[in-house]
Amino acid sequence: MKILSIETSCDETGISILDCKGGLKKPSFEILANSISSQVKIHAPYGGVFPALAKREHIKNLPILLEKVLAKSKIKKINLIAVTSGPGLEPALWTGIVFAKELALKWNVPLIPVNHMEGHIISVFGKNKGEFSIPKISLPALSLLVSGGHTELVLVNNWGKYKVIGETLDDAAGEAFDKVARMLGLPYPGGPEISKLAEKARQGMPLATCQGHPLALPRPMKYSKDFDFSFSGLKTAVLYLIKKIGLLDEKTKMAIAMEFENAVVETLIHKTKKAIEKYGIQTLIVAGGVSANKYLRTEVKRNFKNIKILFPEQKLSTDNSIMIGMVGYMKYLKNKGKVPRPSSIKAEGNLHF
Ligand code: KG4
Ligand code: ZN
Numbered sequence: 631m632k633i634l635s636i637e638t639s640c641d642e643t644g645i646s647i648l649d650c651k652g653g654l655k656k657p658s659f660e661i662l663a664n665s666i667s668s669q670v671k672i673h674a675p676y677g678g679v680f681p682a683l684a685k686r687e688h689i690k691n692l693p694i695l696l697e698k699v700l701a702k703s704k705i706k707k708i709n710l711i712a713v714t715s716g717p718g719l720e721p722a723l724w725t726g727i728v729f730a731k732e733l734a735l736k737w738n739v740p741l742i743p744v745n746h747m748e749g750h751i752i753s754v755f756g757k758n759k760g761e762f763s764i765p766k767i768s769l770p771a772l773s774l775l776v777s778g779g780h781t782e783l784v785l786v787n788n789w790g791k792y793k794v795i796g797e798t799l800d801d802a803a804g805e806a807f808d809k810v811a812r813m814l815g816l817p818y819p820g821g822p823e824i825s826k827l828a829e830k831a832r833q834g835m836p837l838a839t840c841q842g843h844p845l846a847l848p849r850p851m852k853y854s855k856d857f858d859f860s861f862s863g864l865k866t867a868v869l870y871l872i873k874k875i876g877l878l879d880e881k882t883k884m885a886i887a888m889e890f891e892n893a894v895v896e897t898l899i900h901k902t903k904k905a906i907e908k909y910g911i912q913t914l915i916v917a918g919g920v921s922a923n924k925y926l927r928t929e930v931k932r933n934f935k936n937i938k939i940l941f942p943e944q945k946l947s948t949d950n951s952i953m954i955g956m957v958g959y960m961k962y963l964k965n966k967g968k969v970p971r972p973s974s975i976k977a978e979g980n981l982h983f
Contacts, residue, residue: 635955638726639718643691644951658763662703688725712958715743716981723977749953754940768912777918778804796857806861827887922947
């Protein structure tokens with residue numbers, strides 16, 4: 631079946647057309663067309679995503695992307711539309727939902743709502759081009775989801791059956807990367823920028839101090855008994871350190887970036903390790919925008935040598951509509967073709983598993 635999928639939860643507008651085959655035991659996919667439009671440059675001056683601007687850009691981009699994917703795929707008939715319904719920025723989510731509802735009505739096809747975070751989980755099996763299928767994996771799997779809005783550890787008992795066992799109590803990991811980058815005068819999105827600086831610092835000698843000040847940031851909640859995280863205190867610690875130092879030289883920026891990245895990665899790995907041990911996990915999925923982080927990938931591989939680790943392709947780490955189409959198909963199969971009434975589908979900014 632041919633699925634048209636739409637993603638507008640944050641600052642990327644995405645539309646794809648996937649040819650989906652097979653049952654739940656071995657679903658397979660072919661990317662017939664995929665188009666994405668990033669708003670990063672538009673939001674950069676604000677140091678984060680500006681919801682009203684995101685909404686305006688999605689509304690502008692959606693018809694353009696639709697035309698592109700229809701032309702590229704040469705598909706005349708779509709069988710199902712999948713759209714992200716949450717979590718995310720509600721004004722942004724609504725643009726995709728309204729657009730999807732109009733198309734569903736016009737083409738007389740069913741419409742299925744998709745949880746964006748479920749999309750990130752499934753993204754580890756996706757490809758940006760060509761054909762692929764979802765292999766059988768050892769369950770329950772553990773998913774470490776790290777994005778701009780979320781940081782959570784989720785047990786995957788089966789496709790569509792998830793349990794959140796830990797999450798951030800304040801800022802998400804990606805959000806902390808973005809905020810610290812801003813403090814260091816780096817552009818938005820901050821994750822890749824911090825990562826580049828930290829890598830440079832790691833290539834040189836480790837720096838224990840910067841401009842005469844000790845360089846030791848906290849690892850918040852590392853030793854708490856639960857699987858939760860907290861990144862807000864770490865961000866504040868960076869702010870105080872910067873205030874104490876005053877004008878930052880390039881070397882100091884590199885040192886702070888490295889120590890900050892070390893602190894985030896160390897806490898993520900520590901809690902993930904505890905969860906792996908407690909639940910006897912054989913498959914670890916690491917996904918969401920921050921999963922693109924090189925140091926996190928290296929440390930995950932170094933720490934968990936005896937289990938299967940799945941990361942998304944670099945291009946599918948951040949938001950995209952391919953993962954939304956994949957979940958849409960799985961959900962359609964699971965529900966045996968039943969979909970909700972389009973009028974009941976709404977944007978849910980805080981949608982949970
Ligand atoms: O999943 P995503 O594209 O959007 C949300 O659903 O939030 O994640 C975006 C987040 C941003 O905070 C961005 O700074 C972060 O992912 N990110 C990174 C890297 N690439 C993107 N963080 C750390 N290192 C990276 N290489
Ligand atoms: Zn996302």
